[in-house]
Amino acid sequence: MNSLWIVAWRNIKRKSSRSAWLAGSAAIAALLLFVSYFFVFSMERSLKAGSQRLGADLLVVPKGVGDHAGDMIIAGKVSAFYMPETVVDRIEQIPEVEQVAPQLYLKTVSTVCCGTEGDFPVVAFDPQRDFTLKNWVAETSRTYDKYDVVIGSNAGGGNYLYHYDDAYSVQWVTLFGKEFLIRNVLFPTGMGTDDTIFMRLDAARELSGSKDLGLDIPKNQISVVLVKTQPGMDEFVKREIERMNLNVDVAKGSGLQEVVNHQIRPIKLFSYLMITVMIVMSGFQVMTIFSALVNERRKEIGMLRAMGAARVTAYRLLLAEAMLSGMIGSSFGALAGAALLYDNRALILKFITLPLVFPDWTSGLGIGLAVMLAVTGISVLAAFIPVNRILREQPYQSMREGEV
Amino acid sequence: MIRLQDITKSYSVNKQETRHALDRVSVTVESGDFLAIVGPSGSGKSTLLAIAGLLDAPTEGTVWIEGQDASRWSDSKRAEYRAQQCGFVFQFPSLIPTLNVMENVLLPKTMIGTFRPEDRRQAEQILEEVGLTAHRNSFPSQLSGGEQRRAALARALIQDPKILLADEPTGALDDRNAELIMGLLKGWNQRGKTILLVTHDRRLAKAGNRILRLMDGRTDESGEDDGHVF
Numbered sequence: 355m356n357s358l359w360i361v362a363w364r365n366i367k368r369k370s371s372r373s374a375w376l377a378g379s380a381a382i383a384a385l386l387l388f389v390s391y392f393f394v395f396s397m398e399r400s401l402k403a404g405s406q407r408l409g410a411d412l413l414v415v416p417k418g419v420g421d422h423a424g425d426m427i428i429a430g431k432v433s434a435f436y437m438p439e440t441v442v443d444r445i446e447q448i449p450e451v452e453q454v455a456p457q458l459y460l461k462t463v464s465t466v467c468c469g470t471e472g473d474f475p476v477v478a479f480d481p482q483r484d485f486t487l488k489n490w491v492a493e494t495s496r497t498y499d500k501y502d503v504v505i506g507s508n509a510g511g512g513n514y515l516y517h518y519d520d521a522y523s524v525q526w527v528t529l530f531g532k533e534f535l536i537r538n539v540l541f542p543t544g545m546g547t548d549d550t551i552f553m554r555l556d557a558a559r560e561l562s563g564s565k566d567l568g569l570d571i572p573k574n575q576i577s578v579v580l581v582k583t584q585p586g587m588d589e590f591v592k593r594e595i596e597r598m599n600l601n602v603d604v605a606k607g608s609g610l611q612e613v614v615n616h617q618i619r620p621i622k623l624f625s626y627l628m629i630t631v632m633i634v635m636s637g638f639q640v641m642t643i644f645s646a647l648v649n650e651r652r653k654e655i656g657m658l659r660a661m662g663a664a665r666v667t668a669y670r671l672l673l674a675e676a677m678l679s680g681m682i683g684s685s686f687g688a689l690a691g692a693a694l695l696y697d698n699r700a701l702i703l704k705f706i707t708l709p710l711v712f713p714d715w716t717s718g719l720g721i722g723l724a725v726m727l728a729v730t731g732i733s734v735l736a737a738f739i740p741v742n743r744i745l746r747e748q749p750y751q752s753m754r755e756g757e758v
Numbered sequence: 759m760i761r762l763q764d765i766t767k768s769y770s771v772n773k774q775e776t777r778h779a780l781d782r783v784s785v786t787v788e789s790g791d792f793l794a795i796v797g798p799s800g801s802g803k804s805t806l807l808a809i810a811g812l813l814d815a816p817t818e819g820t821v822w823i824e825g826q827d828a829s830r831w832s833d834s835k836r837a838e839y840r841a842q843q844c845g846f847v848f849q850f851p852s853l854i855p856t857l858n859v860m861e862n863v864l865l866p867k868t869m870i871g872t873f874r875p876e877d878r879r880q881a882e883q884i885l886e887e888v889g890l891t892a893h894r895n896s897f898p899s900q901l902s903g904g905e906q907r908r909a910a911l912a913r914a915l916i917q918d919p920k921i922l923l924a925d926e927p928t929g930a931l932d933d934r935n936a937e938l939i940m941g942l943l944k945g946w947n948q949r950g951k952t953i954l955l956v957t958h959d960r961r962l963a964k965a966g967n968r969i970l971r972l973m974d975g976r977t978d979e980s981g982e983d984d985g986h987v988f
């Protein structure tokens with residue numbers, strides 16, 4: 355059996371240019387497959403993240419603001435409206451509520467963020483309770499120190515992304531007379547959050563009061579509570595909150611999620627289409643190259659069969675060759691794809707104005723292996739057709755008509 | 759025993775024309791026979807050999823092997839028969855170009871049968887018999903035509919076949935080497951093996967105990983030759 359692999363391997367070496375074509379097309383197929391699958395994978399992840407972020411099923415705001423609650427988030431307007439912090443605890447006590455995250459709208463500040471000058475709404479959030487921003491960032495594992503901020507993709511985010519992977523490039527922004535370290539950047543949403551700068555609630559409270567710094571917020575007040583309910587319970591919880599007489603308005607937040615889903619869906623479909631086209635195309639490619647290969651091997655197959663090789667042995671020999679070429683090619687292609695994507699991820703994040711959560715390297719490896727497997731499988735399947743054609747004829751015919 | 763009964767093999771040259779490579783040829787080969795097949799070029803000798811060795815199917819007629827109609831055999835049964843009973847030497851170069859002489863000779867063992875370490879010693883011995891010991895590590899492209907032919911013979915003998923089907927095994931050989939090969943074949947035949955030998959050389963044909971003459975795809979019974987009777 356080992357001589358089967360020897361023959362297959364030596365054939366690959368002997369016809370090195372043709373083998374290179376074969377491996378090369380497998381590599382290109384693997385590369386494109388890797389890239390498109392990678393994007394699909396990323397988008398699946400960000401879609402999940404997105405539904406969690408905008409999975410704020412309910413927005414609770416002070417009474418009278420209600421009608422504008424959704425608009426406010428979309429437009430990123432910060433207006434001074436407050437309600438007591440105790441509202442958060444009250445809502446949290448409803449059993450059907452899973453998570454609550456308070457946010458405090460501070461002020462719109464004119465400053466320079468990452469070389470971008472502009473008016474940025476500044477919002478305070480509670481990193482412990484936050485369940486929205488957390489999943490809407492490129493790097494989900496980062497934690498926030500007191501004077502760290504998260505910025506929207508337009509609030510200097512584009513510039514920031516250039517330095518995304520550079521551990522030594524530290525970006526600061528001055529807010530209310532204090533230097534803040536930019537720790538993370540939000541995905542683009544096409545909504546108000548794109549311009550917003552988020553700082554920690556405790557930092558905001560600490561800075562408030564000293565009038566010369568320009569921040570004056572009432573004590574123990576918040577502006578909005580984002581609520582995540584148990585699935586399907588949003589209507590029920592809404593009524594529960596209203597019955598509590600907290601002097602608040604409750605708005606549903608689910609409409610926002612659909613906006614994002616809508617944005618992503620065509621790209622997702624396109625990627626799936628790409629993958630399908632890729633698989634079919636690489637199949638044809640391998641089939642074409644393999645037809646030539648099998649014709650070259652026609653005489654050899656005839657001779658092997660004359661020696662007593664059954665059809666299966668000949669199948670195995672040729673499919674071994676297809677498998678080797680496919681494996682070598684696809685591993686190069688997958689590696690190239692991975693290198694290309696991970697090496698330029700800051701750039702990709704910048705130019706693709708869609709939320710892309712990059713898979714970590716283990717998922718990347720998984721994708722690479724899956725792609726290798728797929729391409730190798732395609733190679734073998736595609737080779738099957740021309741091989742079959744040759745094996746149907748009589749051995750003597752293969753020997754006479756085949757070339758050497 | 760191989761019995762060819764009314765074997766016809768025809769090829770369509772174009773839409774209207776068909777050519778008979780063999781035309782109702784019948785011959786019986788008993789085990790232990792040394793059958794020499796002679797005839798002019800294009801008379802159908804190689805075609806007959808291929809059909810007798812189950813490498814090709816006749817257009818009409820029946821190949822009986824040990825009383826069984828071989829056309830009813832499955833592909834794997836035919837392959838098994840070839841692997842266990844037949845050794846072929848072809849008219850054209852037939853070594854695997856990517857394997858060296860030793861690997862080629864051992865191929866029936868390694869790829870088709872089961873390879874055992876002692877097979878290597880047997881291969882060494884056969885290579886010595888055909889005078890190729892010095893070339894055991896050469897690749898086919900590094901061999902002369904006659905050397906390739908002898909290597910192919912060595913490969914045909916490695917499985918110790920009951921039937922050897924050889925198409926001009928001495929074709930590209932000088933007299934001395936031709937005699938070496940003929941001696942080898944005779945010795946093989948004396949050990950009870952069956953040999954079907956195609957040759958142009960009437961001298962060599964006499965080494966066989968029977969001669970089959972072909973002419974334009976038919977058995978030639980005009981007997982216009984040196985009086986050898988079969």
Ligand SMILES: Nc1ncnc2c1ncn2[C@@H]1O[C@H](COP(=O)(O)OP(=O)(O)OP(=O)(O)O)[C@@H](O)[C@H]1O
Pocket residue numbers: 754769770777778779797798799800801802803804805806849
């Ligand atoms: N695949 C084929 N297609 C068409 N004609 C064929 C084919 N194979 C053989 N023939 C014809 O059949 C006839 C017999 O061929 P064969 O090879 O058996 O001759 P041969 O007796 O072995 O000749 P030589 O001594 O030159 O080897 C020839 O006329 C040849 O042209």
Ligand SMILES: [Mg+2]
Pocket residue numbers: 803804805849925
């Ligand atoms: Mg011939």
